[in-house]
Amino acid sequence: MSAESRPELRIIGFLCNWCSYGGADTAGVARLNQPTDLRIVRVPCSGRMDPMFIAKAFYGGADGVLVSGCHPRDCHYSEGNFYARRRLELFLRFLPVLGIDPQRFHYTWVSASEGQRWQQTVTDFVERIHSLGPLPQLCESDPAMKQLAQCLGGGE
Amino acid sequence: MRIGVFICHCGSNIAGTVDCEAVAEAARSMPDVAFATDSMYTCSEPGQEAIIKAVTEHRLDGIVVASCTPRMHERTFRRTVERAGLNPYMFEMANIREHVSWIGRDKKANTTKAVDLTHMAVEKLRHNRPLQSKSFAATRRVLVIGGGVAGIQAALDCADAGLEVVLVERNSTIGGKMAQLDKTFPTVDCSSCVLGPRMVDVAQHPNITLYAYSDIQAVSGFVGNFEATIRKKASYVDWDKCTGCGECMEKCPVKDAPDEFNEHLATTRAINIPFPQAIPKKAVIDASRCKRLITGKCGVCAKICPSDAIDYEQQDTIITEKVGAIIIATGYGLFDHKVYGQYGAGRFPDVITSIQYERMLSASGPTGGHVQRPSDGKEPKNVVFIQCVGSRDKSVGRPYCSGFCCMYTAKQAILTKDHIPDSQSYVFYMDIRSPGKGYDEFIRRAVEEYGVRYVRGRVSRIFPQNGHLVVRGADTLMGAQVQVEADLVVLAVGVESAPGAKELAETLRVSTDTYGFFLEGHPKLKPVETNTAGVYLAGACQGPKDIPASVSQASAAAAKVLGLFAKGELTSDPQVATVDQRRCVGCMKCAKTCPFGAVKEVEDRAGDPKAEVVETVCQGCGICSATCPQGAIQLNHFTDDQILAEVNALCQPNLGLNSE
Ligand code: SF4
Ligand code: SF4
Numbered sequence: 033m034s035a036e037s038r039p040e041l042r043i044i045g046f047l048c049n050w051c052s053y054g055g056a057d058t059a060g061v062a063r064l065n066q067p068t069d070l071r072i073v074r075v076p077c078s079g080r081m082d083p084m085f086i087a088k089a090f091y092g093g094a095d096g097v098l099v100s101g102c103h104p105r106d107c108h109y110s111e112g113n114f115y116a117r118r119r120l121e122l123f124l125r126f127l128p129v130l131g132i133d134p135q136r137f138h139y140t141w142v143s144a145s146e147g148q149r150w151q152q153t154v155t156d157f158v159e160r161i162h163s164l165g166p167l168p169q170l171c172e173s174d175p176a177m178k179q180l181a182q183c184l185g186g187g188e
Numbered sequence: 189m190r191i192g193v194f195i196c197h198c199g200s201n202i203a204g205t206v207d208c209e210a211v212a213e214a215a216r217s218m219p220d221v222a223f224a225t226d227s228m229y230t231c232s233e234p235g236q237e238a239i240i241k242a243v244t245e246h247r248l249d250g251i252v253v254a255s256c257t258p259r260m261h262e263r264t265f266r267r268t269v270e271r272a273g274l275n276p277y278m279f280e281m282a283n284i285r286e287h288v289s290w291i292g293r294d295k296k297a298n299t300t301k302a303v304d305l306t307h308m309a310v311e312k313l314r315h316n317r318p319l320q321s322k323s324f325a326a327t328r329r330v331l332v333i334g335g336g337v338a339g340i341q342a343a344l345d346c347a348d349a350g351l352e353v354v355l356v357e358r359n360s361t362i363g364g365k366m367a368q369l370d371k372t373f374p375t376v377d378c379s380s381c382v383l384g385p386r387m388v389d390v391a392q393h394p395n396i397t398l399y400a401y402s403d404i405q406a407v408s409g410f411v412g413n414f415e416a417t418i419r420k421k422a423s424y425v426d427w428d429k430c431t432g433c434g435e436c437m438e439k440c441p442v443k444d445a446p447d448e449f450n451e452h453l454a455t456t457r458a459i460n461i462p463f464p465q466a467i468p469k470k471a472v473i474d475a476s477r478c479k480r481l482i483t484g485k486c487g488v489c490a491k492i493c494p495s496d497a498i499d500y501e502q503q504d505t506i507i508t509e510k511v512g513a514i515i516i517a518t519g520y521g522l523f524d525h526k527v528y529g530q531y532g533a534g535r536f537p538d539v540i541t542s543i544q545y546e547r548m549l550s551a552s553g554p555t556g557g558h559v560q561r562p563s564d565g566k567e568p569k570n571v572v573f574i575q576c577v578g579s580r581d582k583s584v585g586r587p588y589c590s591g592f593c594c595m596y597t598a599k600q601a602i603l604t605k606d607h608i609p610d611s612q613s614y615v616f617y618m619d620i621r622s623p624g625k626g627y628d629e630f631i632r633r634a635v636e637e638y639g640v641r642y643v644r645g646r647v648s649r650i651f652p653q654n655g656h657l658v659v660r661g662a663d664t665l666m667g668a669q670v671q672v673e674a675d676l677v678v679l680a681v682g683v684e685s686a687p688g689a690k691e692l693a694e695t696l697r698v699s700t701d702t703y704g705f706f707l708e709g710h711p712k713l714k715p716v717e718t719n720t721a722g723v724y725l726a727g728a729c730q731g732p733k734d735i736p737a738s739v740s741q742a743s744a745a746a747a748k749v750l751g752l753f754a755k756g757e758l759t760s761d762p763q764v765a766t767v768d769q770r771r772c773v774g775c776m777k778c779a780k781t782c783p784f785g786a787v788k789e790v791e792d793r794a795g796d797p798k799a800e801v802v803e804t805v806c807q808g809c810g811i812c813s814a815t816c817p818q819g820a821i822q823l824n825h826f827t828d829d830q831i832l833a834e835v836n837a838l839c840q841p842n843l844g845l846n847s848e
């Protein structure tokens with residue numbers, strides 16, 4: 033099954049402006065073919081990632097969420113990605129509580145020069161989500177979601 | 189709100205695989221969109237004029253452009269929007285080129301995706317607020333890191349233009365790799381005659397403070413207001429007293445200290461001045477060799493020194509300097525050929541590197557300019573040069589071209605003939621790359637006037653036989669095996685990033701590429717900038733570069749610094765965090781996480797603690813926003829509301845697109 037012939041899934045990528053967004057640009061400039069399912073939201077730093085954004089994406093109907101930032105020690109803001117790693121790692125463990133298969137979420141590091149790595153990351157992740165299929169409908173009033181909001185703080 | 193949407197064809201770059209008219213059509217049904225159109229080149233002058241015209245005609249108060257990456261033209265369009273009389277932050281971009289048309293082949297899927305991304309930008313824009321920049325004063329001083337030819341040029345250009353310059357060099361003398369060279373291509377100028385006077389200029393310039401034998405330990409702050417911590421390494425010699433007479437070197441009993449400047453072709457004393465023209469011309473004790481420092485016995489140099497400069501107790505000293513801009517000019521390293529087993533992997537003394545050969549050719553080098561075989565000191569007759577040693581070879585992680593080895597090999601082959609008229613040089617090469625001014629002519633001269641024999645092909649093996657080295661390889665033009673008996677083999681070792689570049693990049697918060705070279709802001713539009721405002725690049729720290737290219741880039745970097753300071757006051761980026769004091773509970777978690785220390789504690793009228801952001805210090809990362817349990821500290825232009833608006837847009841069923 034080629035990426036073109038099957039129905040698209042809803043996959044959202046949060047990319048830091050300095051490394052991964054640049055890496056996705058590099059992949060584009062090099063015309064590295066990628067599945068069209070992924071849509072990218074630009075954030076200044078992976079450290080800006082409030083896990084609530086990801087939860088909201090899933091509750092809004094996203095079938096997969098990808099976060100990508102600068103490689104550890106390469107962060108434009110020195111340590112944003114360390115904060116991101118800590119939070120996202122925690123969030124990953126919380127996903128089952130929300131009734132979401134943790135496989136649907138992935139975070140990684142791609143630098144501005146790594147166009148090919150980005151292509152690979154997108155392709156693999158989109159494949160993975162396709163093998164999992166669409167996410168069953170979640171309900172935002174779910175008590176687990178409320179609990180998450182309390183645990184993580186912020187968000188809205 | 190009245191939003192105008194412009195879908196760019198980018199010639200056929202986007203329109204080739206995206207139906208731009210359909211995207212514009214879909215945009216018309218998006219909330220608050222009052223006007224939508226598609227245009228050929230939105231970034232061109234007519235394209236930008238069309239935006240300005242539409243703003244007045246349709247009374248627009250926000251603009252979305254769906255085109256290339258915002259990393260390319262966000263600033264261009266912000267200026268356009270400003271010219272149209274709107275706040276520059278009432279603008280959003282959708283990246284439908286790099287992230288859509290160039291990576292997907294299916295026009296229908298691409299078009300849907302372009303609609304989604306445009307929708308996302310519209311939704312974000314609906315939550316945008318006008319933002320104002322603030323001005324702040326800059327420290328009109330520049331830090332130049334690295335005292336090679338690029339650093340020297342950058343420092344002199346800045347200093348001549350009236351800026352105060354702090355030049356930090358980690359070796360005990362400036363001059364870098366160029367100081368080690370004998371001659372330079374394609375003019376065969378003597379290297380030290382070109383560089384020497386420039387080095388003296390640095391030493392004598394009233395605007396330049398030189399810290400040699402020093403490292404950058406930390407850099408804090410931001411464009412206009414950096415603070416650099418410099419560690420001046422202990423040299424065990426009081427440089428204020430040392431006159432560089434060199435008497436200590438004569439008498440030091442340790443004669444086997446490694447001579448870095450001469451690439452280990454010779455040895456030197458434990459106390460040493462690298463070369464006679466060194467700037468500053470000061471002695472340094474090699475702590476790992478000095479008898480006195482290791483065992484406490486000796487102390488000869490202290491007795492000998494006529495100016496009483498020796499100080500065995502000296503410690504590293506820490507200096508801080510405030511600067512407004514930084515130029516990185518840390519140069520390059522050379523590939524270690526020992527990974528190539530087939531070239532002897534450092535086992536054969538008569539297989540040397542190009543830079544060692546350079547020292548051997550130099551009249552001030554260890555052999556006084558006599559070309560000799562390291563094994564027996566005899567003059568070689570057959571000299572074989574092998575190019576691309578650690579260049580254009582994926583198997584050793586160096587797939588890139590080192591750029592100038594073709595040229596220096598030709599130079600060295602020419603000089604060989606000058607030194608030993610009855611010698612014969614052979615050059616094994618892959619391609620000849622000689623694109624500079626006068627370069628191709630130079631290669632021709634090597635062949636035609638100096639009889640250098642060029643063999644196109646890779647060397648498969650070097651092995652000793654009857655006091656010679658046999659170089660065996662393929663001549664791919666002849667389609668035959670060739671074998672040359674060599675007296676001396678010179679490996680044209682390739683360029684790699686300088687040792688310590690990675691650590692420096694971390695300290696300065698700039699990026700490096702896959703190979704450890706510093707990454708420029710944009711390969712074409714920002715070749716001397718980094719992605720960190722106020723930090724610039726000069727020379728081979730950014731990638732392989734020869735002397736003319738290094739010097740040009742150094743002057744370009746100096747021009748950038750001058751341009752930066754010419755504004756008088758700098759304006760801060762208003763994409764910073766702000767605190768909603770009503771929501772803030774004063775926990776100060778944001779202050780703890782902020783990597784720049786931009787959040788300070790203040791008291792409100794009731795005397796309760798509240799967070800406040802120092803706008804000129806905040807770099808706009810948003811780490812604080814994600815930390816605050818109250819959602820009280822929000823990053824302007826990337827607020828929770830804005831990001832969630834984008835997420836929501838993407839989560840909705842596709843808008844508009846006349847479903848077939
Ligand atoms: S983290 Fe939030 S609540 Fe705590 S001090 Fe900072 S802005 Fe105020
Ligand atoms: S956005 Fe927040 S964490 Fe980042 S620099 Fe500004 S105040 Fe500090």
